[in-house]
Amino acid sequence: MSSADAPIVSPYAELEPPEILAHNLQVGARVMAAAQSFALLAFVFAYFYLRTLNSNGAWRPRHVNPSAGIGVALAACLVLCAAAYFVGVRRLGDGTERGWRIAASAALVFGLGAFGLIVAQLASIEFGPTSGGYASVFVGWHAFYAVNLLLVLVWLETLVAQSLHTHTQHLAPESGDVSAPFAVMRPAGDAFAVVLSVAIVLGLLGYLLLYVV
Amino acid sequence: MSDVAFEQHAPRPAAAPPWWRRLIGFNLLAASALGIGGWFLGHWVGTRITIGMDSQLGTDQNDIATFMGFLFAVSGWLIGLGFLNYPLGRMLGRPPSLREKEEEGPGRYFRLCTDHKVVGMQYFVTILLFFLIAGLNAMFIRAELLTPKEKLWNANQYLSLVGLHGTMMLMMMSAAILGPFANYFVPIMIGARRMAFPRLESLSFWLVPPAGLILLSAVALGGFPTGWTGYAPLANTARAGMDAYLFAFALIGLSMTIVGANMLATVLTMRAPGMTWTRLPIFVWGVICTSVLMVLAAPVLFATLSMVALDRTADTSFFLASAGGSPFLYTNLFWFFGHPEVYILALPGFGVVLEILPVFSRKPLWGYRLAVAGMLGVTLLSFMVWQHHLFVSGMNADLRPFYMLTTELISVPTGFIFLNGLGTLWRGRIRFTVPMLFAMAFFSNFLIGGLSGVFLSDVPSDVSTHGSYFVMAHFHYTIMGGLVFALFAATYYWLPKMTGLRFNETLAKIHFWGMFVFFNFTFAPLFVAGMLGMPRRVSVYSSSLQGINDFVSVSAFLLGLSMLVFLINLVYSTVFARVPAEANPWHSRGLEFQLPTPIPVRNFERTPVIESGPYEYGVPGAPPVAALGRPAVAGGGGSSP
Numbered sequence: 001m002s003s004a005d006a007p008i009v010s011p012y013a014e015l016e017p018p019e020i021l022a023h024n025l026q027v028g029a030r031v032m033a034a035a036q037s038f039a040l041l042a043f044v045f046a047y048f049y050l051r052t053l054n055s056n057g058a059w060r061p062r063h064v065n066p067s068a069g070i071g072v073a074l075a076a077c078l079v080l081c082a083a084a085y086f087v088g089v090r091r092l093g094d095g096t097e098r099g100w101r102i103a104a105s106a107a108l109v110f111g112l113g114a115f116g117l118i119v120a121q122l123a124s125i126e127f128g129p130t131s132g133g134y135a136s137v138f139v140g141w142h143a144f145y146a147v148n149l150l151l152v153l154v155w156l157e158t159l160v161a162q163s164l165h166t167h168t169q170h171l172a173p174e175s176g177d178v179s180a181p182f183a184v185m186r187p188a189g190d191a192f193a194v195v196l197s198v199a200i201v202l203g204l205l206g207y208l209l210l211y212v213v
Numbered sequence: 214m215s216d217v218a219f220e221q222h223a224p225r226p227a228a229a230p231p232w233w234r235r236l237i238g239f240n241l242l243a244a245s246a247l248g249i250g251g252w253f254l255g256h257w258v259g260t261r262i263t264i265g266m267d268s269q270l271g272t273d274q275n276d277i278a279t280f281m282g283f284l285f286a287v288s289g290w291l292i293g294l295g296f297l298n299y300p301l302g303r304m305l306g307r308p309p310s311l312r313e314k315e316e317e318g319p320g321r322y323f324r325l326c327t328d329h330k331v332v333g334m335q336y337f338v339t340i341l342l343f344f345l346i347a348g349l350n351a352m353f354i355r356a357e358l359l360t361p362k363e364k365l366w367n368a369n370q371y372l373s374l375v376g377l378h379g380t381m382m383l384m385m386m387s388a389a390i391l392g393p394f395a396n397y398f399v400p401i402m403i404g405a406r407r408m409a410f411p412r413l414e415s416l417s418f419w420l421v422p423p424a425g426l427i428l429l430s431a432v433a434l435g436g437f438p439t440g441w442t443g444y445a446p447l448a449n450t451a452r453a454g455m456d457a458y459l460f461a462f463a464l465i466g467l468s469m470t471i472v473g474a475n476m477l478a479t480v481l482t483m484r485a486p487g488m489t490w491t492r493l494p495i496f497v498w499g500v501i502c503t504s505v506l507m508v509l510a511a512p513v514l515f516a517t518l519s520m521v522a523l524d525r526t527a528d529t530s531f532f533l534a535s536a537g538g539s540p541f542l543y544t545n546l547f548w549f550f551g552h553p554e555v556y557i558l559a560l561p562g563f564g565v566v567l568e569i570l571p572v573f574s575r576k577p578l579w580g581y582r583l584a585v586a587g588m589l590g591v592t593l594l595s596f597m598v599w600q601h602h603l604f605v606s607g608m609n610a611d612l613r614p615f616y617m618l619t620t621e622l623i624s625v626p627t628g629f630i631f632l633n634g635l636g637t638l639w640r641g642r643i644r645f646t647v648p649m650l651f652a653m654a655f656f657s658n659f660l661i662g663g664l665s666g667v668f669l670s671d672v673p674s675d676v677s678t679h680g681s682y683f684v685m686a687h688f689h690y691t692i693m694g695g696l697v698f699a700l701f702a703a704t705y706y707w708l709p710k711m712t713g714l715r716f717n718e719t720l721a722k723i724h725f726w727g728m729f730v731f732f733n734f735t736f737a738p739l740f741v742a743g744m745l746g747m748p749r750r751v752s753v754y755s756s757s758l759q760g761i762n763d764f765v766s767v768s769a770f771l772l773g774l775s776m777l778v779f780l781i782n783l784v785y786s787t788v789f790a791r792v793p794a795e796a797n798p799w800h801s802r803g804l805e806f807q808l809p810t811p812i813p814v815r816n817f818e819r820t821p822v823i824e825s826g827p828y829e830y831g832v833p834g835a836p837p838v839a840a841l842g843r844p845a846v847a848g849g850g851g852s853s854p
C-alpha cells in the first residue's frame with residue numbers, strides 16, 4: 001500500500017547515516033513529549049483554577065463521585081504499561097529479541113487496557129458533564145487523555161509490529177537498510193520511552209488530582 | 214513486501230497502474246472528493262448519533278454533527294492525499310523507510326511531496342491566497358467604516374467579518390515565513406539535504422488548506438461573534454460558525470506544533486560538519502526560537518479550543534460561571550498561547566531582516582551574539598507576560614505590577630534587535646534594493662508598534678486605551694508593519710532563487726512605496742481615533758470621527774491597491790516576462806545562494822563542510838562559507854557535529 005502509489009525515483013532517494021536518524025528520533029520524541037505535556041497541563045491548570053475559584057459553589061456537588069475502582073485499575077494499568085515497556089527497553093538494549101517482543105506487547109496490552117477503562121469510566125459515570133467544574137475537568141481530561149494515549153499506543157504498536165515483522169522476514173542487513181533487524185530498533189525504542197514515560201506520568205498526575213485529592 | 218527495502222537502491226520505472234488507480238493516484242482530486250464526501254458522511258453520522266439527546270431538544274443547530282463533518286472531511290482529505298499509507302504500513306509491520314516522494318515536474322506541487330523545496334512553494338502560494346482573502350475582508354471592513362452608521366452590513370455580519378479577517382490573518386501569518394521560507398531554506402542554510410521528518414513536513418502544509426477553507430465555511434454557518442480571540446462564554450452560545458473557528462484554529466495549532474518540532478529536530482541534528490552554533494545564519498536562530506514557542510504554545514491553544522468544543526458539544530461547563538466554570542479560565546489559557554503567538558509572528562521577521570541587512574550593507578552583522586541573546590530572551594519572557602491582556606478584566610490587582618514589569622522587560626531584548634540593525638547599517642555601503650527597503654521599513658514600523666506597546670503594558674494608560682482602536686493600530690504596526698514587511702523582504706530576497714526568475718524592479722518599487730506610505734496613512738491616524746475613544750469591533754462610531762475614518766479607509770484601499778501591484782508583478786514576472794535570475798543576484802554569502810538555480814533536488818552533491826560564518830562581508834581573507842563542488846571529506850560522510 002505504502003509503496004504502490006508513488007512514482008519511485010530511486011536516484012534521489014538515499015539514506016541518512018543511522019546515527020543521524022537516531023538523533024532525529026531522540027530530539028523529535030523529546031519535543032513531542034514537551035508538546036504533549038503542555039496540552040495536558042492546560043487541563044491541570046483548569047483543574048486548579050476552577051477548584052480554587054469554586055464559582056457558584058459548583059466545583060463539586062456531593063453526588064459527583066466517579067467510580068474509584070475504575071480509577072485504581074486505570075492507574076495500575078498505566079504503571080504496568082510503563083513497567084512492561086521499561087523491561088522491554090532493557091531487553092532491547094542487551095539484544096534479547098524475544099524478551100523485548102513479549103514485554104513490548106505486554107505494554108501495549110496494558111495501555112489498551114487503560115484506554116478501555118477510560119471509555120468504561122466515561123460510559124458509567126452517574127453525573128453528567130454539566131455537574132460543575134470538577135465534572136467538566138473530569139470528562140475533559142479523560143476524553144483528551146484517551147485520545148492522546150491512543151496516539152502514543154499507535155507508535156508502540158508500530159514498534160511491536162516491526163519487531164514481529166523483522167522476526168519473520170529477514171531483511172538483508174548488508175543492504176544498509178534501516179529496517180535491517182533488531183539492533184536498528186533501538187533508537188526508536190529509546191525515543192519512544194521518553195514519550196511514553198511523559199504520557200504515563202501525566203496520566204498518573206491526572207489520577208492523583210481527579211481521584212485522590 | 215521485502216522489496217520495499219530495496220526499492221531505494223534499484224531504480225525501477227513504475228509500471229503504469231490501472232486507470233482507477235491512476236484516478237485515485239491523482240491525489241488532490243481524490244483528496245477533494247473524500248474531503249467533501251467526508252463532510253456529508255460525518256454530518257450524517259453526527260446527526261444520527263445525537264437523535265434523542267436532550268441537548269438537541271429545541272435547537273436548530275447540531276454542533277456534534279458539525280464537528281463530525283469537519284473531522285471526517287479532514288480525515289478524508291488526508292487519506293486522499295495518501296498520508297495514511299505509510300503509517301498503516303508501519304502498523305502492519307513494514308519497516309521504516311526513508312524512500313521519499315521526491316520527483317520532478319509540476320505534478321509534485323499538487324500532492325504529498327517530501328521535498329522541502331516543494332513544500333516551501335506550496336506554502337507560499339497557499340498562504341498568499343488566504344492572505345489576499347483576509348485582506349479583502351479588511352477592505353470590506355473599511356468600506357463599512359466610511360460612514361459612522363450601520364450601512365453595508367448589520368452588526369452581526371460586521372462582527373463576523375472582523376473575526377474572519379483577524380482569525381484568517383493570524384492563522385495564516387503564523388506560518389507565513391516559516392512555512393515558505395524556513396521549509397525551503399533552513400535545510401539548505403545548515404547544509405542538509407532534507408528536513409528531519411519530511412512526511413510530517415508535508416503534513417504540516419496539507420493541514421493548512423482545509424483549515425483555511427473550514428474557517429471560511431463559518432460564513433455559511435452563521436458567522437462567529439467573538440473576533441479572533443474566541444472568548445467564552447460568548448463562544449459557548451454562538452451559532453455553528455463558532456465550530457468552524459474552533460476546528461480551523463485547532464488544525465492550525467496542530468500544524469504549528471508539527472512545524473516547530475520538525476524545525477527543531479532539523480537544526481539540532483542535521484547541520485553539516487563545521488556548522489557551529491555561532492556560524493548558524495541568524496534567520497535560522499529566529500526559526501529555532503519561533504519553533505520553541507510553537508511547540509510549547511500551540512498545544513495549549515489546541516487544548517483550550519478543545520475545552521470550548523466540549524462545552525459546546527458535550528455540555529461541560531469549563532467556562533460557565535453558573536455551573537462551576539469560569540470565563541476567566543478561557544482568557545488565561547487563551548493568552549498563555551496568545552502572547553507567545555505574537556512572538557511567533559514577530560521572531561521570524563527579526564530573523565529575516567537581520568539576515569538581509571548585512572547583505573546590502575556589505576558589512577558583517579553587528580552583534581551576532583547579542584541578536585541571538587535577544588531572540589532567546591524574547592522567547593523566554595514571552596511566556597511570562599500573558600496577563601497584560603487582562604489588566605482590565607477584574608483580575609487580582611496585585612498581580613498587575615508583575616505583568617507590567619515583565620512586559621516592559623521584554624522590550625529590552627527586542628531593543629537588542631534594533632541595536633543589531635543600526636550597528637549593521639552604520640557606515641555600511643548600503644544598496645537600496647527592494648528587499649533592503651522592506652527590511653528597513655520593518656524597523657521604522659516595528660519601532661512605532663513597539664513603543665505603542667509600552668503604553669499598553671502600562672496599567673494606567675491601558676485602562677483608558679484597552680479595547681480601542683489604539684490597540685488595533687498597535688498590533689497592526691507590529692504584525693503588518695513588522696511581519697508582513699519582513700515577509701515581503703523575504704519574498705523579494707529569496708523568491709528569485711526559488712523560481713529562478715527576476716521580479717520587475719519598477720513594479721516592485723511601486724509596491725514598496727505604495728505599501729509603506731499607505732500603511733502608515735492607514736494605521737497612524739487610528740492611534741488618534743483610539744485615544745478619542747473609538748472602540749474595536751463595532752461599526753458605529755461617533756460622527757465626529759468620520760473625517761479620520763474616511764481618510765483611513767481611502768488609505769486602506771490604496772494600500773490594498775499596492776498589494777494588487779505585487780500580485781500583478783508576481784504574475785507578470787513569473788508567467789509573462791520570465792527574465793532568468795542569476796544564481797546569486799545579491800552577491801550574498803549565504804550558502805543557499807552558492808547553489809545553482811534551480812536548486813537540485815538533493816541540494817548538495819556532497820555534504821558541504823562549513824568553513825566560515827555567513828556574514829563576513831568585507832572581511833579580508835574570509836573564505837567562502839563552504840567549499841562546494843570538491844570532495845568535502847574523505848568518503849563524503851554526512852555526520853553532523
Ligand code: HEM
Pocket residue numbers: 348351352354355375376378379380382383386439440441442685689692693697735748749750751769772773
Ligand atoms: C490591508 C491591511 C489591513 C487593513 C486595512 C486592516 C484593517 C483592519 C480593521 C479595520 C480591523 C477591525 C478593527 C475593529 O473593528 O475592531 C482589523 C482587525 C484585525 N486585523 Fe487587520 N487589517 C489589515 C491587515 C492585517 C494583517 C496583515 C493582520 C495580521 C497578520 C491583521 C490582523 C488583524 C487582527 C488580528 C484583527 C483583530 C480582529 C479582532 O478584533 O478579533 N490585519 N483589521
Ligand SMILES: [Cu+2]
Pocket residue numbers: 551552555598599601602
Ligand atoms: Cu501579549
